Structures are given as structure tokens and as C-alpha cells.
Amino acid sequence: MKTKNSGLLKTLSLFFLTLATFLAAQVFLINNKVFEPSNGYFTESQLRDMGFSIVRNSRIYVIYNKRLIIGSDGDFIVDFDQYVPKVYTIVDGTLLVKAEFIANFLRLSKANDIYYDKPFTITNISYDNDTLTITLSASISKEMVSSSFSKNTLSLKFFPAQIDAKVPADVSVSTSNGTVVLNFNKSITNYDLEFAEKKIKVILQLLAPKPEYIQYVKKTETFAGRSFTVNYLIVDPKYAKITPLLPAKGIGSTAPLASLLSQNGYSHGVNANYFDPATGLPIDIIIVNGKVLSHRYGLRPMFIQTVDGKVFIKKAYMDITLKIGDVLFLVKGVNTSHITEVGFYTSEYSLKIPYDITKTYIVVKNGKIVSIGYVQNVPPNSEVVMISNELKKKYLPNLAVGQSVSLEYSTDGGY
Structure with missing residues (x-):
């Protein structure tokens, strides 16, 4: 452990960070913007994009929302009272700050490998021409969306997210603990996700509705000035099997039509x-x-x-x-x-x-x-x-x- 004295310190405190090795890709959502560290460090340009102001001379001065960070020899002093060792470096003239420090400094929430200051918002959902368009408050990364596809049903899960949008009739929504789940209520055979700026397009391949190969229709028909009730059995022979059925005992015996159908596995029939x-x-x-x-x-x-x-x-x-x-x-x-x-x-x-x-x-x-x-x-x-x-x-x-x-x-x- 290293300590450092300074006349500027009001209170000397130790700020411990557990510096874990970044084995998996990490994603940061800060001010509705997505950032990904490289080898565990954010660059100076990324920090500025997050909203940090940076001045460099003999020391490093970093300002964020009226909070001051002073850096020297790789160490930071935060707001004159917190000392954080070995959290930045300069490589080829570029300032690099450890992602763990930023996560702690901004008090980011964390789930799996996603760090965030606040959830992004689903602001609009539209469905047209077999395409579901989801508009967001941020250009999110693919790690913040997961999909599941089972029994021709598609579900999309967003995290960290909240929703402030009207939902089309073919979509249902549920929310829980910063997760928004959208369920598409039509059967599909396949889908593709397209990410573009603050929009996600879901291109759907709908499952073709099963044709009505057999229809039973009852109509009133008029013939020679008289009305008759006529029962129609309308069959598409391309898809429905049509065959004569005989009683189980053979030709020369009779059986009810319903028995003939059930014994032979057919659903409809006529004399x-x-x-x-x-x-x-x-x-x-x-x-x-x-x-x-x-x-x-x-x-x-x-x-x-x-x-x-x-x-x-x-x-x-x-x-x-x-x-x-x-x-x-x-x-x-x-x-x-x-x-x-x-x-x-x-x-x-x-x-x-x-x-x-x-x-x-x-x-x-x-x-x-x-x-x-x-x-x-x-x-x-x-x-x-x-x-x-x-x-x-x-x-x-x-x-x-x-x-x-x-x-x-x-x-x-x-x-």
C-alpha cells in the first residue's frame, strides 16, 4: 500500500480498487452513449466524450460535474480527499484511465459485463411490412439485446432498459428489474436484426397461415322459386386426400357415415x-x-x-x-x-x-x-x-x- 501527503488534502483517505483482469468484453453505458474499454483502459478521447474535461501540464487535471481529479505519476487524488494509486498511464502521449476507476468514480451499476449510469429508453415501436422497428434513446451495443426463438415465437430482451412507447397490437411487453422483454405475437419462421444508429430493425419471416383445405359451409339457395338449405363441403384436392370408403364388413353391408370416417381416420365425408x-x-x-x-x-x-x-x-x-x-x-x-x-x-x-x-x-x-x-x-x-x-x-x-x-x-x- 502506498500513501502520499499533500498540503491540498483536507482528509487523507485510501480508496481501494480491486483491479480485475478483463477477460471478457465490457460495455459501459454513460449519458446514453456506449463505450468499450481497450485492455481495461479508456482513452482520453473517450473520456471527453463521456463528459470529462481534461487539462494536461505537469499534472493531469480532470473535471466532471464540478468534481476535480488531480493526477500525478499514475495516481489520482479525487476531490482533494481520496487517493487512488496506479489508475492511469500515458502511452505515446495518450492518456489512458482504467475502466474500473471510471466505474467507481461514476458509481455505475453493473450486471454481468454491462456498466451503466441509467437505463436507456425504448421510445417508439412500430410494425409495418413484416418489419418491427424499435427506436431507442441511445445507440446501444449488441450485448444489451438478446433474443430467443422457440416454437415460431420471437422474444427480445433489452438490458438495462425502460420503455416509454405505445406498443403495436402484435407485440406484448413486460418489464422487471431494468429488463424490458418484447414478445412478437405472430408465428414466424426466421428473423434478422439490423442495428442502425438509435434504431433496431427486426426483419421477420412470417409463418404462412395454414390454408383452409376443407371448409364446411351452410347456405340458403333458391331454385324454382323455393328456398333450400344446402350443406357444402368445399375441399382443395391438391392438399386434402379424397377417397371412397366402404363399411368394414365390405360391399353388401352398410354403416353410419360417422363410423366410416372415424374407423378410417378421416374428418369429413358425404354420402x-x-x-x-x-x-x-x-x-x-x-x-x-x-x-x-x-x-x-x-x-x-x-x-x-x-x-x-x-x-x-x-x-x-x-x-x-x-x-x-x-x-x-x-x-x-x-x-x-x-x-x-x-x-x-x-x-x-x-x-x-x-x-x-x-x-x-x-x-x-x-x-x-x-x-x-x-x-x-x-x-x-x-x-x-x-x-x-x-x-x-x-x-x-x-x-x-x-x-x-x-x-x-x-x-x-x-x-
Whole structure:
């Protein structure tokens, strides 16, 4: 410890400073200006910018708000009664003063590595064109702002700060112990911070709102002078999956629409066609993923979705051609209880296959005949062909197990 006597001293006191090594960058906010020491020292120009007046001759005289500091040989005497050793130096003619001395002399508050005399103020917040502009009373450093981004939500934390500004509708604010937190209340995917003078711009990339792929609308429509309540299910087929659903027991059984939806994991649905209440069999054409499950009548309105994403409703004829070996037959019905000249049954058919002594029955699996003869039900993962004995005798005299079987579909619209 070093002491020094002076006739100018009214009271001799010792002013101890713990001179810590500056391992991390420190930031000082003084008079709404930001300063950063270099190697633990402020330069003479920085001190003047803080508001210190400096006169140099044989001694160093520093004045701040009517307080006087006299320096000699690296030591300071503050207000004639405080002696502070080894707090300044002169390098290449430039006065350098230790940052710790300035922090103690100005009685700065400290949090982490930020020293400040008073908080800066957020004076204005505006939001326009996906940009949040925050106006401040000072040109702050990046260390005084931190951000957190989680679950598409952005929060900005300012310290040491206070707020005196109106807050836009899309921003909420909270304050605590010199900290101001701004929360942006819209979902975003990314953001950028831009620092410019006393402003911070937050450029936001908003999360695109999820399109309403499915809408349920109830309207009153007028037709032929009468009013009707019409329920609309509006679907964007580019994003919503549309598919025919069948009862769990298969074709020939019925189930409530709500049960069909819940069992298959769908949220919306409509009755897509008519069915015979006596048999539970659908009346119109049903095709699922290119597989025909019902075909009884032609030129009826059909809802059609093509593999290339086109969707429309139209009347169309549809022909199904059965090929056994090299012989082609026109199918007259698919999964129907009616006796036809050429019928076709899939494993989705839950009823007994109608028996007719004038018909030949062929069981097909993986495109090959596996047995010839009547079966009551379609075996799993198989199909059954019913063909008149007359056609068999005329065109398939050598019908045998192992022959190939296939179906071909065509419509008058070319789909």
C-alpha cells in the first residue's frame, strides 16, 4: 500500500480498487452513449466524450460535474480527499484511465459485463411490412439485446432498459428489474436484426397461415322459386386426400357415415352414391386407387379424380374388358347380386356369390387362374369371374388352371 501527503488534502483517505483482469468484453453505458474499454483502459478521447474535461501540464487535471481529479505519476487524488494509486498511464502521449476507476468514480451499476449510469429508453415501436422497428434513446451495443426463438415465437430482451412507447397490437411487453422483454405475437419462421444508429430493425419471416383445405359451409339457395338449405363441403384436392370408403364388413353391408370416417381416420365425408337398401350394394360406379369395386349402370354422374390431380363431375360410360388368355369379354357387372353373362367379384364383396347352373366360376389370384368351380365367397386377395357356359364353350374350350387373367378399363372421355 502506498500513501502520499499533500498540503491540498483536507482528509487523507485510501480508496481501494480491486483491479480485475478483463477477460471478457465490457460495455459501459454513460449519458446514453456506449463505450468499450481497450485492455481495461479508456482513452482520453473517450473520456471527453463521456463528459470529462481534461487539462494536461505537469499534472493531469480532470473535471466532471464540478468534481476535480488531480493526477500525478499514475495516481489520482479525487476531490482533494481520496487517493487512488496506479489508475492511469500515458502511452505515446495518450492518456489512458482504467475502466474500473471510471466505474467507481461514476458509481455505475453493473450486471454481468454491462456498466451503466441509467437505463436507456425504448421510445417508439412500430410494425409495418413484416418489419418491427424499435427506436431507442441511445445507440446501444449488441450485448444489451438478446433474443430467443422457440416454437415460431420471437422474444427480445433489452438490458438495462425502460420503455416509454405505445406498443403495436402484435407485440406484448413486460418489464422487471431494468429488463424490458418484447414478445412478437405472430408465428414466424426466421428473423434478422439490423442495428442502425438509435434504431433496431427486426426483419421477420412470417409463418404462412395454414390454408383452409376443407371448409364446411351452410347456405340458403333458391331454385324454382323455393328456398333450400344446402350443406357444402368445399375441399382443395391438391392438399386434402379424397377417397371412397366402404363399411368394414365390405360391399353388401352398410354403416353410419360417422363410423366410416372415424374407423378410417378421416374428418369429413358425404354420402357419395346410392345403395340398394335390400342388399346393401352400391348402385353406382366405385373405383378406389384404380380398382373397380362396383359397376352396374352407365351414363350416370360420377365424381372423378385422375392420377394427375384433375377433379371433376361428369356423366360417362365406362367399359370393363376381361381378358382370359388371348380372349376378351365385356364385363356386365362388378360385385353385383344380379346374374349376368360376364360378372366379376373382388375380395371386398361380402355377400354370397349368386349361383347359376348355366355359369362357370373361375377363381383368380395374382393374375392367374387357381381353380375352376363355384365358390360361395371370394377368397382373400383373390377375384372370381362368372361367365356363361355358352361363352366358355365357344371361346374358352381349353380353359385351365394357370392361364392369365386381367382387366382393362376405358371411358368415353378417355380417362
